[in-house]
Amino acid sequence: MRLGQADQATVSAAVAAAEARTNGEIVTVVAPRSDAYHDVALHWAVLAILGMLASLAAFPQVAERGWALVDPWATRSPTGGLLAVALVLVTATFLLARLLLAWMPLRLALTPGSTEARRVRRRAVELFRVAAERRTKARTGVLLYLSLAERRAEIVADEAIHSRVAPEVWGEAMTALLMATRDGRPGAGMAAAVERIGAVLAKHFPRTEDDLNELSDRLVEL
Incomplete structure (x- = not known):
């Protein structure tokens, strides 16, 4: 399962639309898998x-x-x-x-689900530290990570967001992403999740006039 150019465009457009309402920055990453096991x-x-x-x-x-x-x-x-x-x-x-x-x-x-969950989370945190952590002035970066082989996803938020938004708030975004991925529509799932993440960010970090687009809107495929 891979994402095509249409999926790339859909997710990138969803990120741009979400960030138009918030000072937050959303980074999207898709990997074929998170570990070789x-x-x-x-x-x-x-x-x-x-x-x-x-x-x-x-x-x-x-x-x-x-x-x-x-x-x-x-x-x-x-x-x-x-x-x-x-x-x-x-x-x-x-x-x-x-x-x-x-x-x-x-x-x-044959890999236990708990092992998959730990490896996907670890990989997501590693990528967050490289791609989003402390790379925005107000510490408002969010990483949305999808691991295709495991069909698992993670949302990792920077300091300012993590201090205001409880982890369970991201549940709706995760559900939308994983349900679409299991139906073979990972691109649509990523876009739906980005929309919901944007709604959360807009509530806590509404966009101001001096907001800059600090991180790329492009979907990153590893």
Whole structure:
């Protein structure tokens, strides 16, 4: 899922319209995903190894049959041979798990929601510090961040806004964004969220005559 030129224009226009009513500045960022989740893939691979070891413990005849393929004339499977078979099976299990989990949709499907939420929030805060934090004279910057693969979003506000607006106030904007994104319309969702953010900012920071456009209205796609 990506945003096209029409989506870019729609979101940029929504930012310009929202900022026309407020001294606040809105920065919009869309990322394909917020993390590679390599650690999640490794954790599942380790669990697969443990599952294989548990299976061998419950069904030791599997290792014995494996050794029989190596030495079909043996009347008794040596301990070293059984351990070698176990090592081969464990290694194959690990490599297969890593191969399957290289497919990002599967990796994301196996990632706990709480982990996704933390990674998306962390990425949003990182981008906010680069793109918006303390980059406006009155500390009135807001970052709207959408992570497409996780279908999660974050709103991060600068000092002046954070001191006056409770986090739950952004709920309507988040709902509009996420519902549209799940319907395959991330551009429309971003525009709707920007409109609602603008309404909040206009209430607390109405536009004054000396207001300047301090941050770009353009949607940033990473």
